[in-house]
Amino acid sequence: MINRKKSPAIHDAVEFDLKLKACDHFTLDNGVHVYAVDAGAQEVMQLEWVFYAGNCFEDQNIVAATTNFLLKNGTSTKSAFEINEHFEFYGAYLNRHCYNETATVTLHCLTKHLPVLLPEVAALFTSAEIPEEELAIYKQNQKQRLEVNLKKCDFVANRLIDEYLFGLEHPYGKYSSTKDYDALERDQLKAFYKRFYTEGKCIMFVAGKLPANLQEQLNNAFGQLPFRQSGLPVITYPGTPATEKKYNIINDNDGVQGAIRMAIPFPNRHHPDFIKVQVLNNIFGGFFGSRLMSNIREDKGYTYGIHSYLQNHIHQSAWMISTEAGRDVCAATIEEVYKEMLRLTNEPVEKDELDLVRNYMMGSILGDLDGPFQIIGRWKNYVLNNLTDAYFYNSLETIRSITAEELQELAKKYLVPETFYELVVV
């Protein structure tokens, strides 16, 4: 008979010799930097064009996001329908996203179709028309979507907590309103497009099973475009955090749950505490076995899930706790969060728990690096944040070596209940 009470021996993940697969780098004739990871068994690719065209560059709210959205809604030679049909005919997916500093266009396709797709992507960067009619449809549908979203307590809470942390003038703190959509004009979008896309700063990230002549293909399609690598405006990040710390908002009288957000401002990845705090955050609320989950979900059953994390911003971050809990247990949930902060402040983490978290984090990094898209994702993160792979090896070293005393010091420094913004939206 096997002894089921005894766990099989495990290999400590902290002892794994993790390596970040190197990333190829080359430049096109016009100076565009391309980062590429050639790996994977399936004949598929992911190409991402990152433009410095995020909402921090706009003079008026949602101009950046709207320009990004309408990139593929008509060029000088093709209608929105024809563009979509072209990509969809080849089973390709063309997505775009707008973030705070950057805005992206992403293509997923079968490697064999790359040659017919690249020129069409290039056309989006030089001759997008942003037609009036497309803009009108976009405005109308976005306003309706916003109206539905504003009924959701989590959506409202996410907007407000960012406003409290950064202020409405800050790129990380602002959000859209119906008025903003009404104010959009095609001319300003076209101007934004020309400055930040056609003549903008672009970086490319490519991964998957790459064709042998990738560099040539990319150079032919993008190497002659008038992108620039300099001349971006200097961005100001006006810090106007709210002075009031605690908020209770009734968004829906019939709501059965409240969206809880608790947060403090936190420095960006270049701060010496950043990596260390990732470990502390994991213990606190960063994974399924974290203290917040164990206590508030698995012991009390107040919520379906509770998480803490560091926001993924470039300039500055925030440490955030986020959950939706039963309306009647929101106050109790917040109290438990503070209790968990104080436990981390007052008692050193036991060896057993720390070992578990170390292993979990290492295993999870190993799992995260499985596949070309994941690997390029990590490289992209480093490039855009001005980091190198040294950051990767630093993180591993920190996970392996951080002590309970260091973690307790960090908890004392950052997990101070009075400093947290606290918001409940029902």
Place this chain on the structure above:
Amino acid sequence: MINYNRFVLDNGLRVLVHEDTSTPMAVVNIMYDVGARDENPAKTGFAHLFEHLMFGGSVNIPDYDEPLQRAGGENNAYTTNDLTNYYCQLPAQNLETAFWLESDRMLSLAFGKKSLDVQRKVVCEEFKEHYINKPYGDVGHKLRHLSYTTHPYRWMTIGDELSHIENATLDDVKQFFFKHYRPVNAILSVAGNVKTEEVKKLAEKWFGDIPMGEKYVRQLPQEPVQTAGRRLEVDANVPLDALYRTWHMEGRLDRGYYVADLITEVLGGGASSRLYQSLVKEQKLFSNLECHHFGTIDPGLLAIEGKLVKGVKLEDASKAVDEQLQQICESLVAESELQKVKNKTESIITFEDMSVMSRANSLAFYELLGDASLMNKELSRYQDITAEELQQYSRTIFDEKNGNTLFYHSNNN
């Protein structure tokens, strides 16, 4: 082409192994042949509640997550109306930890009162978060009840009502477990940096002595053929009117399933699809519009749903949908359009097969359908569908007598 090896233990547990040495990870996936369709109509939501309880400790191991995380692993699970799937991914060196954990919870759960009490609450919060506290959250329930009179697909996986979960007892739970969570009703699939020989050894060692259990023979009441269109109107506190329509279609193994899959692509797959182009972009009747099917094993539903542009009447929007359906019934889909949706399907399948996690899951699913090798035949089943067939099946599905319509009125107008 996905390679795999297959063997069956004496207790009926089917095992599939997919070797891929390019990854440092291993995935262990256990699919149980039980879903919300197997529930007692007075005790719905059990399969899903069970998914939660399965993490509440097993007979010899007080905590599932902790040892797995210690081994560098991560896990999750999902329940549908058809099946329940548990999966974990961990560094391949620690493969045995997953066998130890999964086999113990198949052997028997801990059945703790505390675990049941807490997970009941957690599931109720999940219910509230997704189905009560969100605008349009109750649509899924209403649509299923409108579309099905008999088949257990008429309730959602989360459960028909909160009270069913709230009233679940330990006895109910034990009964449900020993009926469904036995080796003979389960499929183990292991993928990643593993060797079949090693998996065989570990499977024998950890799962071999678990009592086989009784084979669950599914005898579900079948949905009678619908003979008249149905309609439901609802008033709700939402900002916009919304239209929901469904039609009955064939089950997962029937050819009609594949045809219906392509029909949904023609109508609603992407921004160049017919419904989007005509009704959102040209006629501006909807602010968003989707066409999909429920993907169920037993005969399922094809659905069209969308929110209306303010000022548009539900009648008019619904009529415009009818015109599109009429078109697909009357004229053949052009060769290039058919090719487009087939290309898309090829692409979807290739991307799906990228991760070992998804390969392990698919192998188990096709084995549950009756034959793991179906996984490698999927694409060819789409490729030989013709435009004529697509037209014919559209005529069958989009028959007025086969359809259901839900007008979801905003009372904010």
